[in-house]
Amino acid sequence: MNLVVVSNRVARGKPNEPMTGGLAAALLPVVEKSGAIWVGSSGRVRDGNLKEPFAEIEALGAGALAMLDLPAAHYGGYYEGFANSALWPALHSRPDLIRASLDDYLSYREVNAFMARALLRFRKPDSAFWIQDYHFLALGAELRDLGVTQPIGFFLHTPWPTRAVISGVPHHRDLIEAMLAYDLIGFQTEEDCENFLAYAQSDLGLEVHDGVVTSRHGRTRAAVFPIGIDPQKFAQQAAKAMTHPDVSRLRRSLNGEKLAIGVDRLDYSKGLVNRIKAFDRMWGLYPQLARTVSLLQIATPSRGAIEAYGTLQSEVARLVSDVNGAHGEVDWTPIRYLNKGYGQAVLAGLYRTAQVGVVTPLQDGMNLVAKEYVAAQNPADPGVLVLSKFAGAANELDTALLVNPHDIDGMARTIATALSMPLTERRMRWEAMMAKLRGGTIQQWFADFTDALQDSQLDHGPLGPVMADEPTRWPLRSINNGARYHH
Numbered sequence: 134m135n136l137v138v139v140s141n142r143v144a145r146g147k148p149n150e151p152m153t154g155g156l157a158a159a160l161l162p163v164v165e166k167s168g169a170i171w172v173g174s175s176g177r178v179r180d181g182n183l184k185e186p187f188a189e190i191e192a193l194g195a196g197a198l199a200m201l202d203l204p205a206a207h208y209g210g211y212y213e214g215f216a217n218s219a220l221w222p223a224l225h226s227r228p229d230l231i232r233a234s235l236d237d238y239l240s241y242r243e244v245n246a247f248m249a250r251a252l253l254r255f256r257k258p259d260s261a262f263w264i265q266d267y268h269f270l271a272l273g274a275e276l277r278d279l280g281v282t283q284p285i286g287f288f289l290h291t292p293w294p295t296r297a298v299i300s301g302v303p304h305h306r307d308l309i310e311a312m313l314a315y316d317l318i319g320f321q322t323e324e325d326c327e328n329f330l331a332y333a334q335s336d337l338g339l340e341v342h343d344g345v346v347t348s349r350h351g352r353t354r355a356a357v358f359p360i361g362i363d364p365q366k367f368a369q370q371a372a373k374a375m376t377h378p379d380v381s382r383l384r385r386s387l388n389g390e391k392l393a394i395g396v397d398r399l400d401y402s403k404g405l406v407n408r409i410k411a412f413d414r415m416w417g418l419y420p421q422l423a424r425t426v427s428l429l430q431i432a433t434p435s436r437g438a439i440e441a442y443g444t445l446q447s448e449v450a451r452l453v454s455d456v457n458g459a460h461g462e463v464d465w466t467p468i469r470y471l472n473k474g475y476g477q478a479v480l481a482g483l484y485r486t487a488q489v490g491v492v493t494p495l496q497d498g499m500n501l502v503a504k505e506y507v508a509a510q511n512p513a514d515p516g517v518l519v520l521s522k523f524a525g526a527a528n529e530l531d532t533a534l535l536v537n538p539h540d541i542d543g544m545a546r547t548i549a550t551a552l553s554m555p556l557t558e559r560r561m562r563w564e565a566m567m568a569k570l571r572g573g574t575i576q577q578w579f580a581d582f583t584d585a586l587q588d589s590q591l592d593h594g595p596l597g598p599v600m601a602d603e604p605t606r607w608p609l610r611s612i613n614n615g616a617r618y619h620h
């Protein structure tokens with residue numbers, strides 16, 4: 134099988150470069166190994182008819198990474214518009230934040246169609262396409278319109294909300310009907326999958342049997358594939374990162390004080406406001422915890438052109454400043470607040486330094502920070518994970534301290550409990566979580582989905598193993614040092 138993986142954001146494979154978002158970082162090692170070609174946005178736009186849309190194609194492990202300049206006229210309506218001002222809020226159950234015009238929807242469809250045309254360049258008789266995430270819900274339908282008959286799978290990294298909420302998305306019927314051109318649709322949790330099937334049955338009036346939807350496109354299987362990490366690799370990275378200058382400086386600065394850590398994109402789904410209020414409440418309820426624990430909150434700016442994100446950034450900054458003003462001392466800052474991104478090689482060490490990991494989104498597809506925090510811990514003295522019950526990760530990491538992110542008092546008390554948890558209990562909880570991480574790695578996720586994708590279209594004949602014996606020789610253009618690239 135010649136696998137073509139598609140996502141909006143791609144990772145360029147430089148381990149020390151900050152990577153915003155779980156998807157790109159998670160996919161990188163598995164795509165590298167598989168020999169697949171990974172296609173995504175270059176992050177730049179171009180005018181004109183874009184006859185040659187590939188700005189850059191470079192080698193990536195045994196395969197290749199192809200980055201496209203997207204059409205300038207439609208980029209805003211696609212990315213800031215429909216994808217992130219209609220779909221993202223709806224998928225995270227915030228219909229009150231939906232803002233999208235018909236033009237935004239048309240631009241979204243245009244970019245999906247543009248990507249489909251670009252993908253034809255990589256199609257082979259034994260190709261299979263694996264599309265990632267909410268940016269490309271209609272890409273499968275566009276590929277079918279271009280005559281692609283090969284298997285096409287889709288994986289949604291975010292939650293899928295209830296019927297009532299998804300119906301708040303303008304043109305939802307047209308869009309979700311288009312999704313049924315996929316042979317296989319993967320979700321993070323059972324609940325997401327059930328919500329999707331309920332919509333297909335009740336709102337589209339389609340036949341749903343045993344997770345299979347029958348529509349004018351044929352049969353679409355919906356199934357659950359919780360995404361994982363490589364816990365062993367992350368643990369090694371964390372042990373090594375303890376000598377990284379940033380990590381060493383952090384440890385020196387703590388002077389025996391405990392540390393709680395939060396690492397998020399600055400996004401309203403991440404529950405940052407409630408988390409900071411919970412720390413405020415904790416220092417209010419337990420004044421003896423002042424000076425004994427601080428919070429390191431890394432909040433990487435994201436989607437700054439969208440109003441809701443600008444408003445959130447100001448709100449969080451104001452709140453952090455209020456809390457520091459109220460509880461701080463001349464020589465103690467309760468919350469260290471950073472608006473930048475860090476690479477995984479540093480983050481792993483920051484996680485290992487912190488006695489408590491706070492991952493308290495209001496709604497989250499999986500949340501790989503939760504998994505990475507666990508994997509980074511020192512087995513002899515592990516920290517405690519405080520995890521929102523509304524993160525997909527809570528299904529697996531059920532020995533974390535689970536919290537309701539809307540209950541500020543409850544969170545405050547739970548963080549205090551985490552800080553005083555005895556070693557035996559910490560180890561017991563951590564070992565149970567590690568066992569879950571080892572049982573559901575990113576490699577397993579990749580294999581499970583690609584196997585299911587093969588099975589979903591058996592009538593297309595045998596596709597062969599995913600791992601190519603011989604890496605495919607794509608017609609590449611050299612862009613930098615060129616050593617492994619060819620024309």
Ligand code: F6P
Nearest residue numbers: 142153154155156157266290291
């Ligand atoms: O949660 C799904 C996801 O694709 C994440 O991987 C990432 O955090 C985000 O959405 C995409 O963010 P961005 O808009 O910065 O590419």
